Amino acid sequence: MTATAWFDDAGLGIFVHWDHASQQGLEVSWPLVGGNFALTRCQSVPVERYHSSAATFDPRAFDARALAESARAAGARYLVFTTKHHSGYAMFKTRTSRFSVEHSPCGRDLVGEVAEAVRAAGLRLGFYFSLSDWSHPDYPAFTEADRPYRIGQSPPLPPPEQWERYLEAMREQLRELLTGYGRVDLLWFDGGWERPFGMWRGDELVAHVRSLQPDILLNDRLYGFGDYDTPEQFVPPHPPARAWETCLTMNDSWAYNPSDTRYKSPRELVHTLCEVAGRGGNLLLNVSPMGDGSLPPEQSERLAVFADWMDAYGTAIHDTGPGLEPWQFYGPSTRRGEHIYLHLLQRPYDTITVRGLPIRRVRAVRELRSRSALPFRTRCAVLDQMFNSDPHGEVIITVPEALLDPLATVVEVEVTE
Numbered sequence: 001m002t003a004t005a006w007f008d009d010a011g012l013g014i015f016v017h018w019d020h021a022s023q024q025g026l027e028v029s030w031p032l033v034g035g036n037f038a039l040t041r042c043q044s045v046p047v048e049r050y051h052s053s054a055a056t057f058d059p060r061a062f063d064a065r066a067l068a069e070s071a072r073a074a075g076a077r078y079l080v081f082t083t084k085h086h087s088g089y090a091m092f093k094t095r096t097s098r099f100s101v102e103h104s105p106c107g108r109d110l111v112g113e114v115a116e117a118v119r120a121a122g123l124r125l126g127f128y129f130s131l132s133d134w135s136h137p138d139y140p141a142f143t144e145a146d147r148p149y150r151i152g153q154s155p156p157l158p159p160p161e162q163w164e165r166y167l168e169a170m171r172e173q174l175r176e177l178l179t180g181y182g183r184v185d186l187l188w189f190d191g192g193w194e195r196p197f198g199m200w201r202g203d204e205l206v207a208h209v210r211s212l213q214p215d216i217l218l219n220d221r222l223y224g225f226g227d228y229d230t231p232e233q234f235v236p237p238h239p240p241a242r243a244w245e246t247c248l249t250m251n252d253s254w255a256y257n258p259s260d261t262r263y264k265s266p267r268e269l270v271h272t273l274c275e276v277a278g279r280g281g282n283l284l285l286n287v288s289p290m291g292d293g294s295l296p297p298e299q300s301e302r303l304a305v306f307a308d309w310m311d312a313y314g315t316a317i318h319d320t321g322p323g324l325e326p327w328q329f330y331g332p333s334t335r336r337g338e339h340i341y342l343h344l345l346q347r348p349y350d351t352i353t354v355r356g357l358p359i360r361r362v363r364a365v366r367e368l369r370s371r372s373a374l375p376f377r378t379r380c381a382v383l384d385q386m387f388n389s390d391p392h393g394e395v396i397i398t399v400p401e402a403l404l405d406p407l408a409t410v411v412e413v414e415v416t417e
Contacts, residue, residue, distance in 0.1 A: 004227055004243040006124060007186070007217055010077035011277055011317035012310070013126070015247055015286040016067070016114075017082050017254040019089045020057035020104060021050055023291030028255035029086040032134065033142055033149035038233075041252045041260035047144055051099075051135065053291075054089060058105040062293025064117035070295075072121040074303045075310030075317065080126035080188050080284065081114045083177055088135030094176055096169045099135050115181040126186030127177055131170065131222065132194045138166035154195055163199065171208055178212035187213075188230075189221040197223045230284075235275050239322070245282035248272060250299055256288040263298050266305040270407045273306075273317065274343040278332025280322040305407070312369035313410045316341035328355045338417055341368070344399070344409040354395045354413065361416040362395055367403045368410040374398060 002008070017028050027042040032050035035042040071079050084090045090100035092111035101110055111127070118125045134142040140158055142149075158166070178184055187209060192200055202225045209216060220226035228243035235246050250269065253260040264272075269285065276283045285306075287299050295303075310317065316334050323333030323340050329352070332343040342354065359378035366373055380393025397411060 003215065004217060006077070007228065007245075007282065008243055008280075008321075009319040010124070010282050011314075011320070012074070012076045012273060012306075013078040013080060013245065013282055013284040014071040014074070014076045015080050015082075015128070015284045016289070017085070017128075017286055018289045019082070019085055019087060019091065019255070020054045020101075020291075021087070022256040022289060023053045023056060024050075025256060025258045025291075026050065027253050027257050028082070028288075029130075029134065032087060034147055037151060039253065041257055041262070043257075043259075047142060050087065051089075054099065054104050056105060057101065057291075059110075059289070059291065059293030062110065062113075062289060064110070064113040065120065067287075067289075067295070068114070068117040068121035068123060070300070070303050070307075071118075072123055074306035075314045076123060076285075077318065078124035078126055078186065079114070079118050080128050080186060081111065081118075082128040083111050084130055084133070084173065085128070086130045086132050086134050086191050088130075088133040088139075088141075090173070092177065092180075094173055096172050096176075097136070111177070112181060115184075119182065124185040125181075125183070126188055127184055128188040128190065129174065129177065130191040131189055131200060132191030133166070133170070136166060136169065138162045138169065152193075157195075157199075167201065171205070174205075174209060175212060178209065178216070184213050184216055186217045186219075188219050189226075192222050235272060235279070235281075239279040239281060244280075245284045246272070246276050247284040247286065249286045249288075250302055254286060254288060256290045256296060258296075263302075266302055267407045269302060270306070270309055271345050274332045274345060274408055277317050277320060277334050278322060278343060309405070309407055312405070313408070316343065316368060316410045316412070324354070325356070328357075329353075338363075338415055340413040340415060342411040342413065344404075344411065347404060348399045350398065352397050352399060352411070354397070356392055357395050357413070357415060358390050359393045359395060360390060362413060363416055364412075364414040365395070365397050366412045366414075367399070368412050369405060370403055372403060374400075374403075374411065 030036040031043040031045045034044045093102040093109045133139045218226045229240040251260045251263045273283045320334035320336045323335040334341045365376045375398040380391045384391035
């Protein structure tokens with residue numbers, strides 16, 4: 001079994017972006033540097049204003065168990081929680097800084113609550129951790145004088161001794177995260193683009209991480225390292241060569257942003273899941289608690305829709321790999337052994353056709369939610385019928401209107417090996 005085996009089979013994960021500024025309805029971190037071109041609904045606020053809500057952060061409605069159970073019911077196999085974003089605010093108790101949830105009115109260790117709840121729900125645990133830190137004095141901290149922020153242009157570099165202090169503080173925070181919460185399955189780095197890659201001393205950092213959690217998976221954002229790729233807000237037309245996940249927001253924002261009402265429909269989100277699974281990846285779907293810790297209604301509603309759809313069709317997502325070639329079926333497909341799953345993202349005109357199958361070995365065809373047997377017929381070249389004991393041809397399947405799911409229907413084709 002490979003190190004990424006559980007990840008390869010997961011299908012769906014839940015991402016959680018949240019910090020004290022959710023009280024203000026601000027996108028996470030980016031408003032304090034003036035926004036980000038990729039975040040079309042991101043605000044711009046003074047540095048002091050962004051950081052000010054740490055003094056009032058007390059999310060009494062946050063229920064880690066309810067969040068983990070919602071993720072599990074939605075069909076997720078893992079959850080990635082933002083322990084520290086670029087703003088530098090730690091959602092855990094740390095000895096390296098007073099800029100943390102411990103020193104806010106909340107006083108709770110939110111990472112600890114999440115870790116316990118995620119494991120109780122039977123999910124794998126992941127931690128998001130930003131390499132950059134816009135509040136740490138040795139990074140150094142971002143100020144109004146540093147505006148405008150330019151993506152791709154490294155901020156002023158600190159003197160070597162100052163940078164060494166920052167790296168030591170960062171390593172200590174990672175030690176706290178990777179020794180204080182039991183098994184951590186995944187570490188989701190971010191922010192490495194802000195410094196020349198060599199400054200992070202990636203080989204030393206990875207060795208440090210793996211000395212604390214030998215079996216942990218690392219994403220690709222400590223550049224030159226990592227076990228899997230993370231295309232963001234996009235499903236690649238051709239899958240990466242190794243394990244991968246698409247991280248995706250429900251609207252256009254990562255954190256709670258009430259001004260961003262442009263939510264993707266439940267159908268669009270389910271279709272994205274099918275497309276990702278059909279290319280062999282995972283969908284890491286983001287949620288963003290409000291300032292009090294509860295989820296926005298629009299997000300809870302979409303998780304509930306996922307729960308119903310995955311209860312019916314999760315078999316076609318979990319523990320599967322890519323299915324057929326694009327020419328064989330006009331839509332995503334997944335496969336587990338003898339079972340091929342056809343994801344119908346458009347309403348069929350009476351029938352659907354699958355090409356290039358060994359037609360004499362098609363044992364059964366079913367609609368997956370109802371387990372109803374579907375009528376089908378086969379055809380191939382005449383000479384193949386006469387002289388080939390195992391001809392490959394087409395399977396034409398009738399899909400009754402009454403069995404169509406309003407989001408996406410899955411048809412199972414069982415083919416003897």
